[in-house]
Amino acid sequence: xxxxxxxQEEIIDEFAMFEDWEERYQYMIDLGKDLPLIDxxxxxxxxxxxxxxxxxxxxxxxxxxxxxxxxxxxxxxxKGIIAILIRTFSNQHPKDILDANTDFIDAIGLKEHLxxxxxxxxxxxxxxxxxxAIAYQTxxx
Amino acid sequence: MLDINKIRKDFPILNRKVxxxxxxxxxxxxTSQTPQQVIDVIVDYYSNYNANIHRGVHTLSQEATDKYxxxxxxxxxxxxxxxxxxxxxxxxxxxxxxxxxxxxxxxLEKGDEIIVSALEHHSxxxxxxxxxxxxxxxxxVIPMTQEGELDMNTYSELLSDKTKLVFVNHISNxxxxxxxxxxxxxxxxxxxxxVLIDGAQACPHxxxxxxxxxxxxxxxxxxxxxGPTGVGMLYGKEEWLTKxxxxxxxxxxxxxxxxxxxxxxxxPHKFEAGTPNICGGIAFGAALDYMxxxxxxxxxxYENELLAYGTKRxxxxxxxxxxxxxxxxxxxxxxxxxxxxxxxxxxxxxxMGIAVRTGHHCAQPIMAFYNIPGTVRASFAFYNTKExxxxxxxxxxxxxxxxx
Numbered sequence: 001x002x003x004x005x006x007x008q009e010e011i012i013d014e015f016a017m018f019e020d021w022e023e024r025y026q027y028m029i030d031l032g033k034d035l036p037l038i039d040x041x042x043x044x045x046x047x048x049x050x051x052x053x054x055x056x057x058x059x060x061x062x063x064x065x066x067x068x069x070x071x072x073x074x075x076x077x078x079k080g081i082i083a084i085l086i087r088t089f090s091n092q093h094p095k096d097i098l099d100a101n102t103d104f105i106d107a108i109g110l111k112e113h114l115x116x117x118x119x120x121x122x123x124x125x126x127x128x129x130x131x132x133a134i135a136y137q138t139x140x141x
Numbered sequence: 142m143l144d145i146n147k148i149r150k151d152f153p154i155l156n157r158k159v160x161x162x163x164x165x166x167x168x169x170x171x172t173s174q175t176p177q178q179v180i181d182v183i184v185d186y187y188s189n190y191n192a193n194i195h196r197g198v199h200t201l202s203q204e205a206t207d208k209y210x211x212x213x214x215x216x217x218x219x220x221x222x223x224x225x226x227x228x229x230x231x232x233x234x235x236x237x238x239x240x241x242x243x244x245x246x247x248x249l250e251k252g253d254e255i256i257v258s259a260l261e262h263h264s265x266x267x268x269x270x271x272x273x274x275x276x277x278x279x280x281x282v283i284p285m286t287q288e289g290e291l292d293m294n295t296y297s298e299l300l301s302d303k304t305k306l307v308f309v310n311h312i313s314n315x316x317x318x319x320x321x322x323x324x325x326x327x328x329x330x331x332x333x334x335x336v337l338i339d340g341a342q343a344c345p346h347x348x349x350x351x352x353x354x355x356x357x358x359x360x361x362x363x364x365x366x367x368g369p370t371g372v373g374m375l376y377g378k379e380e381w382l383t384k385x386x387x388x389x390x391x392x393x394x395x396x397x398x399x400x401x402x403x404x405x406x407x408x409p410h411k412f413e414a415g416t417p418n419i420c421g422g423i424a425f426g427a428a429l430d431y432m433x434x435x436x437x438x439x440x441x442x443y444e445n446e447l448l449a450y451g452t453k454r455x456x457x458x459x460x461x462x463x464x465x466x467x468x469x470x471x472x473x474x475x476x477x478x479x480x481x482x483x484x485x486x487x488x489x490x491x492x493m494g495i496a497v498r499t500g501h502h503c504a505q506p507i508m509a510f511y512n513i514p515g516t517v518r519a520s521f522a523f524y525n526t527k528e529x530x531x532x533x534x535x536x537x538x539x540x541x542x543x544x545x
Contacts, residue, residue: 021160021492026543029485053484053500053515074514075482076544077489113488 004096007088008104015108024109028080035083038072049121049128054078056121060132065140066091067132073121081105081113081122089129094137102126143435143443148524151176151431155524162494165529170314170473170520171498172364173345175428179367182427186420194419195410209419212426213409219429220359221350222376226408229382230422233373234341235264237360238308240375240412241337242268244385245306251277254303256296256334259285259510260313260320263503265339269308278305285510289316289465297328304334311343315504315518316465317473319343326356335381341365341373345522346444346471348437351376363421368428372421375412382408389414440523444472447521447530454534455519458541464516472521475502478537481544483517489540490517495533 002010018024038047042059049056054075061068069090073079088104089097105114116123149155152174157164166174186208192201194209210225217225231237249255255269259282273280281304283296291309300307307329312319326336337358340349344361351359358381362373377385387394387405391414396404405411432440451474455461460479477483487499500515501508508515519533 022543025489025492029543053487054482055514075484077485 001091004088004092004100008100011084011087012104012107021109025077028084028110029076030080031083032073032076032079035072035079035086036070038070042070043072049124054121056082056125058125058128058132060129060136062094062136062139065093067094067097067136069129069132071125077113078122081110082125084108084110085122085126085129094133094140097133098130098137143439143523145443145524145526148435149526151178152524153177153180159494159496160492165495165532167519167521167525167529167533168496168498169345169522169525170317170342170365170518172370173367173522174524175369176367176431178431179369179424179427182424183369183420186423191420193416205419208423209417212423215426215429216374219348219433220376221352223352224379227376227379227382229375229377229409229412230417230425231360231373231375231412232371232418233362233364234339234360237358237373237375238265238337238339239268240388241358241360241377241385242272243388246272246275247386248384249276249278249305252303253278253305254281254299254301255279256281256283256299256304256307256329258283258291258309258320259506260289260291260316260318261308261310261504261506262314262339262341263505265308265310266506269306279303283309285507288467289313289318289507290467290469291318291320291325293321293324296325300328300332300334302332304329304332307334307336308339309336310339310341311349312340312346312471313465313504313507314342314473315502315507315516316467316475317342317470317520318465318467319469319471321469322356323354326354330355342471342473346437346441348433357381363425363428366425366428367431368425369421372418372425374425379408382412385412387411387414391415435523443523444521447525447527448472448474450527451519451521451530451533454530455537458534458537460541461537464511464513473518474520475516475518477513477516478541478544481541483515485544486517486537486540489543490533490536493532493536493539495536497533 038057038059043057047057047059054073056073058071069086071082154174190201190204192205194206213225213228216228255278281299284292309325322338329336335357338356340359340361344366357378359376364370394406394411394414396406462477464475483499498518
């Protein structure tokens with residue numbers, strides 16, 4: 001099982017291969033298209049994170065002390081970034097999720113998408129992921 | 142005829158690059174860019190005569206006061222107000238609207254009616270909702286048509302002797318529709334209702350004559366008309382401004398103060414509590430001078446050319462839909478690509494150096510009407526060019542290719 005840090009370094013290496021913004025964004029758009037959609041039953045008002053620009057849905061479930069995240073967005077670039085975030089945070093232990101940060105997003109040149117003023121729902125999504133981690137950690141004996 | 146190359150040289154920001162590409166600035170409906178002539182006025186103020194106004198006997202204060210009041214006269218002349226004191230300098234359109242809404246709280250009674258339009262910016266909806274909550278007045282809405290025009294038949298039906306106030310924007314920020322404000326004002330006046338027109342989107346394109354319109358209140362912001370942010374105006378007919386109570390208490394707005402009783406200053410100072418945005422006010426005047434030197438007729442003619450060209454070129458793209466198709470509109474094109482979220486298009490255009498607005502444009506009711514999350518909005522100013530529109534069209538095509 002890879003650690004969050006290892007996954008993030010792997011993503012940084014992958015992005016280093018792209019020569020310009022077009023390749024980087026095309027990759028993210030393709031990731032967004034491939035993102036397994038959140039199960040429709042979880043695409044509810046409760047699970048929605050409203051941004052001014054795009055909406056994000058997040059759902060979490062824990063099994064074997066690891067949290068599984070599924071998510072969706074109505075905008076494809078937002079979805080691409082969600083795919084990257086889910087790859088790093090999903091199937092991890094709540095404590096590891098709480099200890100992790102998202103600095104790697106700067107390193108792959110997507111910093112602007114995590115700006116609180118961007119209002120695309122992603123900053124709130126990360127907060128939500130952490131909230132789930134806090135909640136599930138209390139369930140671990 | 143405008144000499145666009147010469148005009149573009151007035152705007153230093155148009156030379157900069159964004160993400161390595163020459164900036165194409167098509168977010169003029171959000172804020173316009175500032176010409177060197179206005180920047181010079183701002184620099185001159187802070188370099189040579191920065192002082193507080195209306196109270197000092199020293200030279201700097203006198204100079205600053207003269208320039209500030211000169212700007213008020215420039216604004217008065219521009220809008221053809223009868224008196225300079227009918228021009229209240231505010232922090233912008235939103236404050237101007239809130240000032241009037243606050244004043245009407247003491248005039249309205251339960252059961253009175255206020256009419257707003259479905260094409261409003263949030264800043265022209267929320268203050269009235271708050272006012273209705275406070276007074277028990279009822280808010281009525283003029284509906285819109287598919288073309289993005291106001292349904293004027295319903296407007297006539299909504300008007301009654303219960304109507305006390307009508308609030309409509311001169312031009313819609315989300316769609317660019319020019320509303321028939323002359324008719325709106327005349328019909329309201331027949332029933333004794335006052336009318337406030339939000340001119341924030343209109344003033345970059347037309348020169349309103351408040352006396353000819355016979356409008357009761359007209360509001361706008363300087364930053365949409367080549368001026369700085371944080372300053373704007375409220376025009377109000379003298380009779381109305383006298384009737385409304387002061388908005389905020391503080392310095393500048395008083396006549397005599399004692400702990401028993403305070404009497405308020407006359408117009409316009411009654412509504413201008415505290416130290417105003419002095420430099421901003423002066424620069425507002427300079428911005429109007431700049432635009433008048435170019436000429437609003439020239440500006441309108443040229444922008445209409447840009448609108449026609451931009452509409453034609455964008456519609457060449459398959460699957461592109463324009464929202465707001467009124468024949469009476471300004472140089473604003475709100476659009477979406479079929480099946481593609483506006484945020485994605487805006488993000489990719491930014492990577493190509495093209496600045497457009499995406500989202501709901503603070504007009505969620507309009508987006509709900511069309512059942513869309515938002516649009517991409519390209520808004521053209523007199524310093525934009527057809528070549529820039531070509532760059533936009535190529536950019537949209539590229540975004541479509543990447544996102545499909």
